Amino acid sequence: MSQDFEPEATRRIAGDPESSRASRGWWDRNADEYQLEHGAFLGDDRFVWGPEGLDEAEAALLGPAGSLKGLDVLEIGAGAAQCSRWLAAQGARPVALDLSHRQLQHALRIGGDVPLVEADAGALPFRDGSFDLACSAYGAVPFVADPVTVFREVRRVLRPGGRWVFSVTHPIRWAFPDEPGPEGLSVAASYFDRTPYVEQDETGRAVYVEHHRTLGDRVRDVVAGGFRLLDLVEPEWPAWNSQEWGGWSPLRGSLIPGTAIFVCERA
Numbered sequence: 001m002s003q004d005f006e007p008e009a010t011r012r013i014a015g016d017p018e019s020s021r022a023s024r025g026w027w028d029r030n031a032d033e034y035q036l037e038h039g040a041f042l043g044d045d046r047f048v049w050g051p052e053g054l055d056e057a058e059a060a061l062l063g064p065a066g067s068l069k070g071l072d073v074l075e076i077g078a079g080a081a082q083c084s085r086w087l088a089a090q091g092a093r094p095v096a097l098d099l100s101h102r103q104l105q106h107a108l109r110i111g112g113d114v115p116l117v118e119a120d121a122g123a124l125p126f127r128d129g130s131f132d133l134a135c136s137a138y139g140a141v142p143f144v145a146d147p148v149t150v151f152r153e154v155r156r157v158l159r160p161g162g163r164w165v166f167s168v169t170h171p172i173r174w175a176f177p178d179e180p181g182p183e184g185l186s187v188a189a190s191y192f193d194r195t196p197y198v199e200q201d202e203t204g205r206a207v208y209v210e211h212h213r214t215l216g217d218r219v220r221d222v223v224a225g226g227f228r229l230l231d232l233v234e235p236e237w238p239a240w241n242s243q244e245w246g247g248w249s250p251l252r253g254s255l256i257p258g259t260a261i262f263v264c265e266r267a
Contacts (some may be wrong), residue, residue, distance in 0.1 A: 007199035007207050014196045014209045016145045020099070020120055022198075022206040023143045027100035035080055035106050041243065044110050045085035049137050049167045050259035051248035054235040056086065061165045061233065061263050062133055068092040071132040074157060076121050076150075076166075077139010081107035084114045095131075097121070098139070121150045126157045134158055136166040142210050145196070147218075151225025155266050164227055164264040170234065170257040173247065174212045180249030185256075218262060227264035235259050 014022070027034075042048055047056035057065060062073075069091030075084045078096035080103060087094040097117045098104050104116045119125050121140035134154045141147055154164050175191040177184050192214065199208040213221065215232075222229050237253025244250075248258045 005202050007201060009197070009199050011193070011195040012198050014145060014198050014206050014211075016122065016149070018206050019143060019145050019196075019209040019211070020122070022209045024099050024101075026208045027098075028102040031079075031100055031102035031106055035103075038245065039080075041245075042080075042082045044082060045089055045112075047083040047086040047137070049233075049261055050235060051243075051245040052235040052237050052253060052259055053241045054233075054259075054261075056083070059233070061231070061261060062135060062163060065090050068133075072130065074124075074126070074131045074134040074154075075139075076134060076136040076154070077141075078107070078116075079103045079139065080110055081112070081114050081116065082110075083135065083137055085110075085112050088112065088114055092133075095126075097124070122146070122153060124153045124157050128156050129159045130157045132159055132162055134162065134164045138167055138169075141166050142168045145209075145211055147211075147213070147221050148224045151221060151227065155226040158266045160266060162266045163230075164266065165261065166264075167259055167261040168218070169210075170260045171213060171215045171218065172256060173258060176247075176252075176256070178247035180244045180247055180252060182251070184247055184249075184252055215260070218260070222262060222264050226267050228267050229262060230265055231261075231263035233261040233263065235261070 071092045073087050073092045073094040075096045078084055078098045081096035084094035084096040095115045097119055101118055107116050144150055175187045175189055177188050194212050197210045198206050200206050234257040
């Protein structure tokens, strides 16, 4: 793609191979900017579930912090492994997995003893029953065409009764423009349109892909992946958080949910 070409935004079908290729390329190109812009908010060893700032230390969606000691935990879409470092500080044994080589280089830059694995979430390079817990804060799930494949892989590597907790953009947000101001408060598209959002280069090749599923779709995918849904958390925007993060803002966050967190257990 030429340096001065602005990717074209469209809605069209994009399968798993194209989505995976686009995600790897986009995160490799944008990891530096992402970590520079959001690194202070994410911290080096903090577990944040989304732009609202809900902290696992308070939410305990994986279980009480004291119960994590000695547990094997897989973080999927780990980025610079901030969440994994927090888990390690609680005495857990995390493994941080990401598709992007450049994101994992940032994990190396920050440091720590967390094992890093570069791999696709749809083909996890681990033996059956390797982990007690799995988690993902906005990683992998929004960017894959077939999330059930990912969920079945997560189930495979979890031990019986293992918990799988993941956060994604709240599905209702797809009906609204991705804008932090008042223009982002009016419905502009059908909530039921599952056509992926694609940014493509001048040849029509996808350079960024994000997939929309309705709330009901997500629940059905969880069940089809072999899990029981224990809880669905929709974090409210806290008074202390004054930052804007893309389409997330105090204005929108006070009126409509921006994040959905699915707390699941291996069936």
